[in-house]
Amino acid sequence: MTRFRTLLAIAAALAGSAATASSETALELSIKDHRFEPASLTARAGEPIAITVKNLDATPEEFESKALKVEKVVAGNGEITVRLRPLKPGRYAFAGEYHEDTAKGELVVE
Amino acid sequence: MLGALIIVFREVIEAGLVIGIVLAVTRGARGARPFIFGGVAAGALGAGVVAVFADALSQAVAGRGQELFNAGVLAVAVVMLAWHNIWMARHGRELASELAAVGRAAVAGEKSFVALAVVVALAVLREGSEVALFLYGILASGETGAALLLGGLGGLALGAAVSALTYFGLVTIPARHLFAVTTAMITLLAAGLAAQSIGFLQQAWIVTALSETLWDTSAILPDSSVFGRVLHTLIGYTDQPTQLQVIVYVATLAGIAIATKLAAPPPRAPKTVQAPAE
Numbered sequence: 001m002t003r004f005r006t007l008l009a010i011a012a013a014l015a016g017s018a019a020t021a022s023s024e025t026a027l028e029l030s031i032k033d034h035r036f037e038p039a040s041l042t043a044r045a046g047e048p049i050a051i052t053v054k055n056l057d058a059t060p061e062e063f064e065s066k067a068l069k070v071e072k073v074v075a076g077n078g079e080i081t082v083r084l085r086p087l088k089p090g091r092y093a094f095a096g097e098y099h100e101d102t103a104k105g106e107l108v109v110e
Numbered sequence: 111m112l113g114a115l116i117i118v119f120r121e122v123i124e125a126g127l128v129i130g131i132v133l134a135v136t137r138g139a140r141g142a143r144p145f146i147f148g149g150v151a152a153g154a155l156g157a158g159v160v161a162v163f164a165d166a167l168s169q170a171v172a173g174r175g176q177e178l179f180n181a182g183v184l185a186v187a188v189v190m191l192a193w194h195n196i197w198m199a200r201h202g203r204e205l206a207s208e209l210a211a212v213g214r215a216a217v218a219g220e221k222s223f224v225a226l227a228v229v230v231a232l233a234v235l236r237e238g239s240e241v242a243l244f245l246y247g248i249l250a251s252g253e254t255g256a257a258l259l260l261g262g263l264g265g266l267a268l269g270a271a272v273s274a275l276t277y278f279g280l281v282t283i284p285a286r287h288l289f290a291v292t293t294a295m296i297t298l299l300a301a302g303l304a305a306q307s308i309g310f311l312q313q314a315w316i317v318t319a320l321s322e323t324l325w326d327t328s329a330i331l332p333d334s335s336v337f338g339r340v341l342h343t344l345i346g347y348t349d350q351p352t353q354l355q356v357i358v359y360v361a362t363l364a365g366i367a368i369a370t371k372l373a374a375p376p377p378r379a380p381k382t383v384q385a386p387a388e
Contacts, residue, residue, distance in 0.1 A: 066350065
């Protein structure tokens with residue numbers, strides 16, 4: 001059953017890969033010297049969000065946010081897209097798991 | 111150094127617990143060990159490959175590759191665990207009965223060892239790729255290499271200790287009950303993995319239904335803490351599950367329990383002919 005669901009999911013993903021929602025708020029975030037730049041992002045509530053995370057360091061990082069329920073590896077000099085559903089107003093913290101002491105940031109939704 | 115130790119340890123707990131449980135499940139079955147350690151080795155090798163291609167993977171499928179990969183790996187593990195339980199329900203009696211010679215039990219159990227070896231390999235693959243990336247990052251940056259690397263290796267050693275503790279803890283259970291305990295543990299493990307799998311699909315927006323958070327216990331017991339991680343692996347605890355994750359968890363639990371019940375030969379019935387499960 002689960003296997004079937006995964007197959008369905010993969011099919012759905014392939015079908016939908018070309019289409020990206022135009023109503024998405026596109027945000028950009030870089031990682032440099034194990035810090036997020038900018039450290040604070042702002043987005044409007046109730047709109048889907050896509051954050052492009054560019055890793056300018058040569059070392060990998062894991063973009064992690066309990067609040068946003070995201071856990072995603074970014075390779076050294078790589079980039080990822082983090083998709084978020086429409087959020088309620090609030091502050092959502094995120095961190096780079098491999099360098100938690102310096103890689104800290106937040107998404108402010110208003 | 112301590113930071114590196116904790117990061118690596120957090121990652122390897124999951125694989126460590128799975129290996130410990132699987133070793134306990136296959137205790138006394140001669141011939142199981144090579145399968146299990148083969149699974150660990152294959153998983154470690156795969157983890158290295160995944161780490162090398164991490165960027166390509168995350169770029170794949172419109173940036174959804176990582177989530178799909180994780181969800182797929184978890185789903186396969188769930189199927190394998192479910193199959194193992196069902197298989198054991200069918201043949202468990204002859205394996206558990208004290209009359210069965212150990213050697214014969216091993217031959218009979220070989221098929222299900224493969225399933226468990228796959229489960230171990232997948233657990234090591236998933237956790238290992240992140241550890242590999244992390245350690246590679248340390249080496250590549252030459253930040254403060256030696257101390258961090260030592261911490262990372264310490265984390266790996268602790269993970270191995272978790273495996274050992276799990277195993278020795280489980281094997282203190284009298285053999286008569288061990289089977290029932292490990293069956294229940296595998297069912298819970300599978301349900302937790304199924305919920306995680308769905309979580310990844312929701313993260314990638316592939317599954318959009320019921321993605322509201324059902325409860326938030328992150329203040330009481332964060333699943334990033336060591337104890338939270340242990341519970342996360344053993345029973346699938348998550349501090350902020352989505353509605354669908356909880357539904358999938360319960361459905362998997364019920365599904366495997368029912369399938370196992372159906373597969374079990376009726377008590378004291380004359381020997382029934384069973385079709386091989388293939």
